[in-house]
Ligand SMILES: Nc1ncnc2c1ncn2[C@@H]1O[C@H](COP(=O)(O)OP(=O)(O)O)[C@@H](O)[C@H]1O
């Protein structure tokens with residue numbers, strides 16, 4: 001493991017991944033490699049399979065075909081138990097926050113600190129407050145998720161995932177539903193994760209501002225695979241009209257948007 | 261009605277029965293798997309103490325009044341049922357036996373388990389079901405916290421402990437109910453009733469009910485957790501799961517009761 005860690009290869013790699021639900025193919029042949037310390041954005045229309053793609057990385061979904069590699073280890077064949085060590089190193093912030101509604105924000109953030117970090121309740125709660133401060137939620141620390149706005153819940157969920165300092169963080173639409181100020185703060189936080197803590201971030205997003213300010217590279221998912229991959233500048237210069245239509249947000253063009 | 265229509269209806273009936281049998285087999289299989297992972301998670305026995313205490317409190321606390329009420333009337337009813345014989349034979353010393361035997365071994369554990377399933381089991385399915393459809397269970401897994409260890413095991417333990425405790429409490433209240441009715445309707449003195457209980461009922465009568473409540477508690481726990489964690493399809497799915505839980509729990513309580521009584525445990 002140590003050697004693999006030091007190697008310069010990608011930290012995460014999808015190799016020809018296919019996934020269908022009830023006979024309906026979502027991913028057909030998706031290949032993507034993400035480098036260590038990189039901020040990789042995954043973009044594409046709603047329902048194209050972005051969430052499905054990243055859920056495979058922590059074993060919440062299983063591939064029908066293809067391989068997934070994490071840090072030199074093939075992980076797509078692991079069983080539920082085998083995925084726990086991976087989940088300790090790869091954190092995920094869900095699209096819908098998924099905070100536990102029976103707990104206050106502080107208790108939510110303290111949970112992984114107790115269970116994984118091995119902290120006692122008191123120390124965990126103290127550290128949870130610090131973490132909530134980082135996402136500007138100190139004054140709401142003792143509230144329950146149901147009493148807060150979507151944006152606040154999402155920020156708390158980010159604090160909870162980052163509490164145990166995972167090496168790779170998967171963000172599923174972290175700025176959707178946030179006001180512009182909060183959204184830019186989240187952008188900065190993600191960038192700092194990569195720049196100062198050496199973490200790798202995979203960000204599913206529609207937020208063009210985020211995409212073009214903090215992405216190292218962008219992967220554009222279309223019809224079950226990666227249609228385009230490159231730096232923001234490369235994508236902006238892409239001759240592909242489907243890519244151009246998406247990143248310019250035009251309602252008409254060659255792009256096929258099933259179900260719409 | 262035409263012949264074909266009738267034949268079609270009968271074929272449909274078989275088809276329906278077949279599909280239902282497959283469904284039952286699938287759910288039962290799921291429950292066995294869940295039981296397996298709960299047992300595996302109990303070795304070595306480590307559990308989140310906070311979740312355990314929270315569940316014990318939530319499940320036990322507000323169940324006592326309803327269980328006491330049910331048990332009181334169950335005991336009283338058993339006395340009413342036996343009253344004609346007791347009076348005809350003038351055997352007031354047997355009044356306590358008639359009421360107590362049925363209450364301790366059968367009526368008490370079953371009624372209390374059914375109440376418990378309707379209140380605590382349904383609540384548990386709804387809560388876990390809502391957590392499932394809002395991805396809170398996947399959220400736990402993503403945090404590398406095993407939902408079986410963290411959420412399910414404390415609930416299973418809490419339900420078993422609480423149902424056994426409630427059954428013990430209910431037994432006492434039911435005997436009190438039987439004695440109260442004996443006094444009010446039949447004029448049997450408290451002391452006569454007490455001696456009738458003491459002379460005719462042994463620890464094995466009490467223990468059989470307690471063993472049963474242990475099994476019922478396990479069945480309600482596994483059933484309600486299984487249906488809660490396998491919910492599909494939003495709020496509608498949660499409603500369906502709660503329904504299925506109540507039915508499946510009642511059926512398993514009856515089946516278990518039959519086997520436990522038959523094997524005379
Ligand atoms: N667990 C699931 N069961 C069945 N279908 C699913 C499941 N998860 C996702 N899907 C389907 O897969 C497709 C892609 O979903 P998703 O990855 O969530 O889209 P998005 O790109 O907007 O994140 C959608 O059509 C969705 O209905």
Ligand SMILES: [Mg+2]
Nearest residue numbers: 050051095172
């Ligand atoms: Mg999504």
